[in-house]
Amino acid sequence: MTPDQIFQLLIAGVTIGSIYALIALGFVVIYNVTGVINLAQGEFAMLGALIAITLTSETPLFHRAFVVNLNLPLIIAIALATLLVMGVGALMYLIVIRWARTDSVIIQIIITIGISIALRGIALIAWGTDPFRLSEFSEGPPIQIGNAVLTRQDLWVIGSAFVLMLLLYLFFQRTFIGVSLRACAVNRVAARLMGINVSHMMLLAFALSAGIGALAGIVIAPKTFMGYDTGTYLGLKGFVAAIAIGGLSDERGAIIGGLLLGVLEILAAGLISSGYKDAIAFLVLIAVLFVQTTGILQRGAKREAAGV
Amino acid sequence: MLARYPNLIAFSALTIILALLPLALGNNYQISVLNFIGLNTILTVGLALLMGYAGQVSLGHAVFYGLGGYGAGILAQRTGLPPFATIVGAAIITGLIALLLGIPLLRLRGHYLAVATLGLNVIFLLIATNETDLTGGPNGLAMPTELALGGFTFDTDLKFYFLIWLVTLALLALSLNIVNSRIGRAFRAIHSSEIAAETLGVNTARLKLQVLVLSSMYASIAGSLYAYWIGIVSPSDFSINFSIELVVMVAIGGLASVWGAIFGAAAVTLLIELLRNFLPHLLRGASGEQQIIAFGILLVLIMVLMPEGLTTGTLKYIRKWREKNQVNSQP
Numbered sequence: 001m002t003p004d005q006i007f008q009l010l011i012a013g014v015t016i017g018s019i020y021a022l023i024a025l026g027f028v029v030i031y032n033v034t035g036v037i038n039l040a041q042g043e044f045a046m047l048g049a050l051i052a053i054t055l056t057s058e059t060p061l062f063h064r065a066f067v068v069n070l071n072l073p074l075i076i077a078i079a080l081a082t083l084l085v086m087g088v089g090a091l092m093y094l095i096v097i098r099w100a101r102t103d104s105v106i107i108q109i110i111i112t113i114g115i116s117i118a119l120r121g122i123a124l125i126a127w128g129t130d131p132f133r134l135s136e137f138s139e140g141p142p143i144q145i146g147n148a149v150l151t152r153q154d155l156w157v158i159g160s161a162f163v164l165m166l167l168l169y170l171f172f173q174r175t176f177i178g179v180s181l182r183a184c185a186v187n188r189v190a191a192r193l194m195g196i197n198v199s200h201m202m203l204l205a206f207a208l209s210a211g212i213g214a215l216a217g218i219v220i221a222p223k224t225f226m227g228y229d230t231g232t233y234l235g236l237k238g239f240v241a242a243i244a245i246g247g248l249s250d251e252r253g254a255i256i257g258g259l260l261l262g263v264l265e266i267l268a269a270g271l272i273s274s275g276y277k278d279a280i281a282f283l284v285l286i287a288v289l290f291v292q293t294t295g296i297l298q299r300g301a302k303r304e305a306a307g308v
Numbered sequence: 309m310l311a312r313y314p315n316l317i318a319f320s321a322l323t324i325i326l327a328l329l330p331l332a333l334g335n336n337y338q339i340s341v342l343n344f345i346g347l348n349t350i351l352t353v354g355l356a357l358l359m360g361y362a363g364q365v366s367l368g369h370a371v372f373y374g375l376g377g378y379g380a381g382i383l384a385q386r387t388g389l390p391p392f393a394t395i396v397g398a399a400i401i402t403g404l405i406a407l408l409l410g411i412p413l414l415r416l417r418g419h420y421l422a423v424a425t426l427g428l429n430v431i432f433l434l435i436a437t438n439e440t441d442l443t444g445g446p447n448g449l450a451m452p453t454e455l456a457l458g459g460f461t462f463d464t465d466l467k468f469y470f471l472i473w474l475v476t477l478a479l480l481a482l483s484l485n486i487v488n489s490r491i492g493r494a495f496r497a498i499h500s501s502e503i504a505a506e507t508l509g510v511n512t513a514r515l516k517l518q519v520l521v522l523s524s525m526y527a528s529i530a531g532s533l534y535a536y537w538i539g540i541v542s543p544s545d546f547s548i549n550f551s552i553e554l555v556v557m558v559a560i561g562g563l564a565s566v567w568g569a570i571f572g573a574a575a576v577t578l579l580i581e582l583l584r585n586f587l588p589h590l591l592r593g594a595s596g597e598q599q600i601i602a603f604g605i606l607l608v609l610i611m612v613l614m615p616e617g618l619t620t621g622t623l624k625y626i627r628k629w630r631e632k633n634q635v636n637s638q639p
């Protein structure tokens with residue numbers, strides 16, 4: 001294996017890793033604000049991608065009962081798809097999560113799994129079992145870096161993930177609503193006492209996470225086929241990325257976890273065996289948890305110890 | 309006097325009903341649904357001990373079911389042991405694997421344990437799919453022999469019905485005894501407060517490990533029976549979805565309840581079958597696909613409205629309704 005090839009694998013790893021990082025961020029935002037582990041996170045990515053594909057190209061729906069042929073410009077389709085999925089996230093909170101008053105982690109997990117099953121079922125009925133692909137965002141030859149190539153879509157994926165993370169950082173640090181969200185993450189009771197409407201913040205967290213997930217699904221859609229069941233694995237990888245480094249409550253940990261996971265996975269597939277590519281995430285996770293039972297950064301442990 | 313032994317009465321009633329049920333149900337389809345309920349009961353009773361009594365989440369219980377299925381098949385294929393010995397052998401191997409995995413795994417708590425067990429399931433599926441020489445890969449592993457004891461061969465659904473439910477009842481009796489013993493009380497203590505149990509002298513780590521091994525061996529026996537009954541095992545039989553279905557069965561039955569586990573296994577198995585068979589008739593043009601949405605929605609509804617499970621939940625609602633009526637009827 002030459003250095004060029006390694007570099008090529010690194011590019012592929014960072015590309016897919018950015019997607020894992022975004023999905024992991026979605027997990028962290030919801031977990032921090034609401035305390036819920038949302039295992040329907042991957043389904044947001046799937047829905048975002050499939051809706052964007054439907055809006056931009058001719059797509060048969062409901063067993064060819066009707067064909068959507070809107071051919072909207074890409075940027076409008078992305079905006080619409082993201083907003084729609086944010087609506088799905090908000091509805092998920094309003095219809096289900098708000099009413100589920102339980103402290104049991106098992107019950108919470110089962111509820112979000114139930115929602116993910118229902119969302120997958122709806123996608124199955126609407127789009128069928130065929131996978132779809134979004135056209136590339138911009139045409140043109142790939143970019144040469146030494147002997148490695150970077151496709152334009154790779155650049156779009158990495159670039160938009162970076163911009164989105166930057167925007168989220170500014171949102172959480174510099175805006176009033178962002179700071180209120182962070183206050184809920186630190187201590188919900190204290191936040192309520194300070195006059196923050198915690199229920200609104202939870203609604204916002206679900207919508208925001210759904211939006212992040214949808215965008216992640218949309219930007220990766222030109223690189224991989226998207227079908228009704230693609231979201232499940234994306235969600236699981238995002239979950240692992242979120243939990244392994246940051247223990248589910250640290251945004252930076254989620255981003256680092258996502259990127260590391262993407263790189264490790266692609267390197268392992270390239271250097272060892274592609275059959276076990278999907279096992280890498282979990283092998284790494286289990287190895288990490290054996291050494292440090294609450295994720296490497298350990299903030300989760302501190303939160304639990306503080307009884308928050 | 310009989311009222312002092314509610315478990316004994318319930319157990320005898322169940323045995324009589326099960327013995328008579330095949331007379332009422334004629335066709336093979338109904339018998340095979342009952343067989344699945346039996347297998348799922350073995351799995352959920354074991355999982356209920358782990359989740360409800362020892363308080364440990366497992367989103368990868370299908371791994372132990374799979375180890376039982378593949379274990380019996382591989383042992384029969386490679387060693388020529390008699391079929392029933394392969395079932396015992398697979399259960400022992402599964403128990404040992406659970407012991408080795410459990411030592412590091414059970415240090416984890418809550419969602420860390422959930423994701424780690426989920427991961428084990430993914431890894432198990434990849435091994436079953438990729439190690440073609442051992443497992444037959446995606447096509448599955450055909451069982452080399454039929455299940456036979458002496459001159460008697462288990463070759464019909466009905467014969468398996470009696471075998472599966474005999475094993476189910478035996479394991480059920482064992483679980484009821486464990487739950488009502490000193491160990492069972494220690495389990496419940498761990499579930500309500502691990503720290504309190506520890507200070508009272510319960511060796512929580514060791515007990516949790518014991519219950520994991522026991523529960524894995526239950527699953528392994530169910531897996532071996534499944535393999536001999538169906539005649540072939542493939543990776544898709546042991547999917548993450550199945551692990552989740554098992555957790556759902558336990559949750560619907562009410563976490564810490566052996567009887568609830570049977571109810572949950574029966575309810576979820578029947579629900580999935582009903583949705584698969586009747587949804588196409590109810591909704592014009594609906595195909596089997598729609599069952600998964602209905603399953604998802606029902607799951608969410610039950611868990612939101614009755615987080616303590618269907619049995620306890622329904623009783624609670626009835627009690628509330630009665631109290632309300634009593635209050636209203638007072639002048």
